[in-house]
Amino acid sequence: MSVLVIADDLWSRLRDHLLADREERAGFLLARSAGPRLIVRDLVLIPDDQLERGTDSVSVTPPALVDVMNRAVREDMIIVEAHSHPQSWETVRFSDLDDQGQREMVVYLADVMPGRTYGAIVVGQSAVAGRLWHGRRWTPLDHVLVTGPHIELWSGDGSPMTRNSRASVRHSDRYDRQVRAFGQQGQSKIARCRVAVVGEGGIGSIVTVQLAHLGVRDIALIDADRVEESNLNRLAGATPSDVGQLKVDLAEVQFRRVSPVASICSVPEEIRTESALEAAQSADVLFGCVDTDSGRLILNELAVTHAIPYIDCGSGIDAPDGRMSAAGGQVVVWVPGRPCLLCCGEIDRAIAAEELESEDLRAFRRGRGYISGSDTPEPSVISLNGTVASLAVTEFIALLTGFRPANHYTYYDMFNQRVGQRLVKRNPLCFTCSTEGTGDSANVKRYSRIAVPMDLPA
Ligand SMILES: [Zn+2]
Ligand SMILES: [Zn+2]
Structure with missing residues (x-):
C-alpha cells in the first residue's frame, strides 16, 4: 500500500498551477518516506518557459530537472513528478507517452540516484492516478490524503473520488439518515x-x-x-x-x-x-x-x-x-x-x-x-x-x-x-x-x- 499525504495549502497550489487552463502543465513534489506514506514537504512548480511541449505531451527541460534532482539529493527527499491532463474530468490515466517517459526516467535514475524511490502522478479535474517506483518495480498509488481542518481522500487509481464505495453505500438504507445529514460524498468518505x-x-x-x-x-x-x-x-x-x-x-x-x-x-x-x-x-x-x-x-x-x-x-x-x-x-x-x-x-x-x-x-x-x-x-x-x-x-x-x-x-x-x-x-x-x-x-x-x-x- 502507498499513500501520498499532502497539506491542503500545497494541494491547492499544485492543482491551481496544473489546472490553470486547458494546457498540460508540470511540477514536482518533494516528499519524505514514512512507512507506507510519502509526506509531501514542498512543491517545485515548473513555469512555462522551462517546459518542452510536444503535440500530445509535455516535458521538463533538462536544466530544470537537474535542479530538482540536486535539491532532492541535498535534502534527502523523494521526487514525485506531477503533470496534468486538464481535459480529463471524472477519470484520469497515464497516456502511452507518459508510460514511455517514466520507463526512460527510472532507467536514468537507476544510473544517477540508484536505489531511490521515484513517484509519478497525473492530475485531472476530479481524479488523480499515481504510481511509485520502488525496489525496481512500480506500485500503484492507493490514495492521496489531503490534510487540514477537513481532510480529503482521493483514490490513487484515477477513478472518481467517491466511486469505490458509492454503489454499496447508496443501495442500502442503513446510512439513509446520515446521508441526509452528510450527503453521499460525506458518507463515502467515512466508508473509505x-x-x-x-x-x-x-x-x-x-x-x-x-x-x-x-x-x-x-x-x-x-x-x-x-x-x-x-x-x-x-x-x-x-x-x-x-x-x-x-x-x-x-x-x-x-x-x-x-x-x-x-x-x-x-x-x-x-x-x-x-x-x-x-x-x-x-x-x-x-x-x-x-x-x-x-x-x-x-x-x-x-x-x-x-x-x-x-x-x-x-x-x-x-x-x-x-x-x-x-x-x-x-x-x-x-x-x-x-x-x-x-x-x-x-x-x-x-x-x-x-x-x-x-x-x-x-x-x-x-x-x-x-x-x-x-x-x-x-x-x-x-x-x-x-x-x-x-x-x-x-x-x-x-x-x-x-x-x-x-x-x-x-x-x-x-x-x-x-x-x-x-x-x-x-x-x-x-x-x-x-x-x-x-x-x-x-x-x-x-x-x-x-x-x-x-x-x-x-
Ligand atoms: Zn500525460
Ligand atoms: Zn509541539
Whole structure:
C-alpha cells in the first residue's frame, strides 16, 4: 500500500498551477518516506518557459530537472513528478507517452540516484492516478490524503473520488439518515477512511462502537490489556463472561456484529511495539484513547512525524476522599501545522519517562520511593467517557464531511456543564513540532527497542 499525504495549502497550489487552463502543465513534489506514506514537504512548480511541449505531451527541460534532482539529493527527499491532463474530468490515466517517459526516467535514475524511490502522478479535474517506483518495480498509488481542518481522500487509481464505495453505500438504507445529514460524498468518505483506535478502554470502546455504526469499514484496534472485573462499569458492551478476554477481541466482535463487511485488524500489543506502531502509522485518522503519558507521548510523536491526523481523547475525575471536586475531559485534533499535545500541556514528560522504564527498574525505584506517579486506580465513570467519546467522534465527522472545520482543542467541564474551546499556541521551541513530517528519519520505532530513548521529546 502507498499513500501520498499532502497539506491542503500545497494541494491547492499544485492543482491551481496544473489546472490553470486547458494546457498540460508540470511540477514536482518533494516528499519524505514514512512507512507506507510519502509526506509531501514542498512543491517545485515548473513555469512555462522551462517546459518542452510536444503535440500530445509535455516535458521538463533538462536544466530544470537537474535542479530538482540536486535539491532532492541535498535534502534527502523523494521526487514525485506531477503533470496534468486538464481535459480529463471524472477519470484520469497515464497516456502511452507518459508510460514511455517514466520507463526512460527510472532507467536514468537507476544510473544517477540508484536505489531511490521515484513517484509519478497525473492530475485531472476530479481524479488523480499515481504510481511509485520502488525496489525496481512500480506500485500503484492507493490514495492521496489531503490534510487540514477537513481532510480529503482521493483514490490513487484515477477513478472518481467517491466511486469505490458509492454503489454499496447508496443501495442500502442503513446510512439513509446520515446521508441526509452528510450527503453521499460525506458518507463515502467515512466508508473509505482507514482508522486506527489506540486504547480500547473506557473512552476507546465507546469511540469504536460509534465508528462501527457511523460506517467506518477499515479499522485497526490496538490494546494489549485484558478485560478486568473493575472495567465492567464502563467498557462498552462488556459482560461478566468477557473478564479475562483481550479488549481488542471484545472490540472486534462488537464491530463485526454492527458492520459484518468491515476490514478489522486487531493488535493485542502496547503502542510502543513495532506491530502496533505499524498498524497505527497506516491510518488516515488516528484516535488516541490512552490513559498514560507515555502512550500519548509516543502517539503524539508518531502522528506529528508521519503527518497523521490525530484525535486525542482524555478524561479525569478529582475525588480525593471519594467525593468528586472536579471532572471533565478534552479532545485535541492535531493536523499538520497545529500545535502538538506537548504544546497543549497534555503530556507530563517526567511521568512518561517513568512509565517507559523497564519493569525491573520501576520495581527497584518504587521500592525506594522514587516513583512520582501513583499506581492507585483513577476514578472513571461511563457517562463522562461517553461525552468525551461523542465529542471526539463529532470532530472526526467534522474532519471528514467538512460540515465545519475540526476544532483544535475542545474541553468538557462536567461540574459547570460547559463545552468550550481553548486557544493553544505552538511552542516555538517544541522539539516534536520541529520534526513534523520528517517520517522514517524520526525513528519512532526506537520506542520498541529502547526503554527510555535518550532523545525523549522535552
Ligand atoms: Zn500525460
Ligand atoms: Zn509541539
